[in-house]
Amino acid sequence: MGVKVQQLQQFCDFGGLATVNPPKGTLLTGVTPTVKKVTLPPNTAFYALGVSFSLSDVVAMALYTDAPAIVATNSTEESQDVIFMPVKEPLIWHYKMPASMRFFSGNISNIYVSTSDKKANFVFAVALD
Amino acid sequence: MTSIKIIEEITFGNLRIGGVPAVIDQGDGSLVWEQNINPNTNNLPYLFPFFVNLCSVMVASSDVDGVVIKTNNSGSPDDQFTLYKDNPLMWDLNKPTSMRFLTSDVTQIFVTNPDETKTAHVKLAVKMSLLND
Numbered sequence: 001m002g003v004k005v006q007q008l009q010q011f012c013d014f015g016g017l018a019t020v021n022p023p024k025g026t027l028l029t030g031v032t033p034t035v036k037k038v039t040l041p042p043n044t045a046f047y048a049l050g051v052s053f054s055l056s057d058v059v060a061m062a063l064y065t066d067a068p069a070i071v072a073t074n075s076t077e078e079s080q081d082v083i084f085m086p087v088k089e090p091l092i093w094h095y096k097m098p099a100s101m102r103f104f105s106g107n108i109s110n111i112y113v114s115t116s117d118k119k120a121n122f123v124f125a126v127a128l129d
Numbered sequence: 130m131t132s133i134k135i136i137e138e139i140t141f142g143n144l145r146i147g148g149v150p151a152v153i154d155q156g157d158g159s160l161v162w163e164q165n166i167n168p169n170t171n172n173l174p175y176l177f178p179f180f181v182n183l184c185s186v187m188v189a190s191s192d193v194d195g196v197v198i199k200t201n202n203s204g205s206p207d208d209q210f211t212l213y214k215d216n217p218l219m220w221d222l223n224k225p226t227s228m229r230f231l232t233s234d235v236t237q238i239f240v241t242n243p244d245e246t247k248t249a250h251v252k253l254a255v256k257m258s259l260l261n262d
Contacts (some may be wrong), residue, residue, distance in 0.1 A: 003142030
């Protein structure tokens with residue numbers, strides 16, 4: 001039995017000029033997401049999450065860290081993507097967003113996470129079609 | 130200076146990701162466009178000039194599914210994206226540049242509302258630095 005994927009909050013306030021604050025919406029039901037939730041010690045180099053998937057199969061995915069972290073994909077030496085993660089601000093993509101906003105540029109064979117001199121609680125979740 | 134507050138949160142079953150407010154202070158000018166777009170509107174032009182590389186926040190939303198925004202040229206736009214009800218597009222400078230939904234400087238936008246009955250309330254807003262900074 002799968003779970004529900006919901007966009008809970010998307011709020012933006014342009015200092016009173018404009019506000020975007022839609023109600024929460026269900027994106028998917030009955031999916032079985034892959035979730036990797038790890039606490040990484042300071043100065044971790046290339047911790048492998050051990051996930052692989054085709055980008056075209058992704059219907060929703062998210063990355064999150066509560067401390068500085070760098071994400072690299074597929075190779076630690078010649079990475080397909082290198083992402084300097086925003087801190088405490090998730091990177092979210094789902095099927096109602098343009099494909100160009102996906103934060104990975106191709107199929108994923110592994111995801112590697114590195115930390116700074118701070119411990120990081122890191123989360124990756126992906127739901128596939 | 131106008132601060133812009135952003136919150137994003139998604140759940141995968143019981144796993145909640147995000148939900149912490151982010152406040153963006155960089156940039157000192159906001160450009161906000163907000164219009165009601167009649168049903169069956171095709172490529173209605175509006176001026177919305179800004180330089181994408183000076184942009185620190187960009188947000189687009191619609192309360193009707195399927196609204197399309199194109200930039201600069203309705204026939205061969207520099208950027209084109211579709212908006213869905215309750216799913217705004219949001220980008221700020223903490224996120225990778227590759228996640229911007231507007232990638233080129235904009236002079237004009239063209240808005241299409243394909244819905245046959247519903248008027249769409251559409252918003253496009255950017256925060257940017259001024260040229261003489």
